[in-house]
Amino acid sequence: MQRRIRTRFAPSPTGPLHMGGVRTALYAWLFAKKNAGDFLLRIEDTDQNRFVPGAEQYIIDALHWCGITIDEGVSVGGTHTPYRQSERKEIYRSYAMQLVESGNAYYAFDTAHQLEQQRKNAEEKKETFSYGSATRMKLNNSLALSVDEVKELLSKNVAYAIRLKIPENETITFTDLIRGVVSFDSNLVDDKVLLKSDGMPTYHLAHIVDDYLMEITHAIRGEEWLPSAPAHILIYRYLGLTAQMPHYAHLPLLLKPDGKGKLSKRDGDRLGFPVFPLEWKDPSTGEVSSGYRESGYYPEAFVNMLAMLGWNPGTAQEIFNMNELIAAFSLDHVHKAGARFDLEKTKWYNTQWMLRQPNEAIAKRIKPMVATRTGISADDVRLSDNYLTACVALLKPRVQFEKEMPEKGIYLFKAPSEFDQTVISKKWKTEFISFFKMLSDEFMTLQDWSSQLAEQTFKTTAEKNNIKPGEVLQLFRVFVSGQAQGVDLFPMIQLLGKDEVIKRLETALKFV
């Protein structure tokens, strides 16, 4: 019988989730949804030293913002509670003891200091210390010590860790869903700690116990876990759970755009772009890191961009909403090599998504920004839905982010107080004054007011003055908007209204 597909995202609450983590979550979620399965959120808080308050909530909020829904997990509950590893502490011990009893794990009494010494000694000999088959019999553990010695240490409550006993001379092979067959020489795998001396499990033990108990079918995680995969395979084997072992898929890493290395939390804003989905304020330092949300990105654009970084649909389609991503997603179209993050393309995705937003919706969202920027009162027509929607239509092709609109189109809300001097000094001739005065008068006499009518009037007035429209058009724009460039001129004239245009024109003429 085919098991129900279940994937999980299992972050450690050591700070805000960065975009690489979001991508891992996204792929795991897409895979689950594609296969009509479940997606779980489990919190791996087994390292008490690295716990950061607020991080767990941040993770939940970030996933929510991205539209990644959680079927089971820390925020929503489920049939496999609890979903926070610190609350499952006792469960792991019994599995660790089972491994000790079957001879596949052992007590290690070495102190942190002793291990540090070992590393230092090895380093002096230009070697690397590894706690494994080659060294374990010379160390302070239940394999090297006599039964009585071990008993005594245990009875005296001497702190110990439990380590996995990696076999000698074995090739450990498994099939990764993305990379195919991968194999390792067991002699090069170290005896990983399973249970720490504080009683908490390490990732290695905890994720396996939980994946098993939570009936995870596909463990999708970053490539940084590939080197410890052989130890994980062995743990499943020694626990007699090989049949229940999930399929592993190791995702390529997200790389820094500038050069070297994987994208990390610590990159913060150093590279000139957010690495986090949402803004984060460090609770201890108060330092604020920017987020995509606060920078004006749509979650759809952010998710779309992440999905395409390392995965492709096999078609030329680039813009995907969530449902389309689910329909198109497949692990075998995940690229093997790491993907370098590209800010320009990310902005392009946002622009594409902005172009697809209804004007009315954007109008509603920019309304408060326009109000604060201009100080115009709430009942002013320029803050009406109709007026703002018309502004959005005009501004849309000229910005990448909707939040740019209030500033970019400031002249749609406020008469200019300054005029682009470059245009004026280049184009202005004193004899134009009569043209603009006549234009103002002609406008005044118009019964109707429209883009076409204004344009027609502009042209005929120019002709009457023996002026080519092109000579004064740019000046007209500057007089009305203050700026040399902007939205389509006559539609803007129509939108501003006859009285406003005349008023602006007259004000401007006093300046030249």
Place this chain on the structure above:
RNA sequence: GGCCCGUUCGUCUAGGGGUUAGGACAUCUCCCUUUCACGGAGGAAACACGAGUUCGAUUCUCGUACGGGCUACCA
């Protein structure tokens, strides 16, 4: 250093024994627009290198180089 993974335009990528090696972002040119954008058309731009297999390798194999990851009682 050791182990593992990887390598197609600047970037994200498609492709895969015989192709004019395709698309997107960015870039350049032109058109549209009497502005700036949007849009449209076009250009430049890539199979890391060396062997082997083969009639034929960018594609398969091996090696080298380069890149990345891991090498904690962190995840």
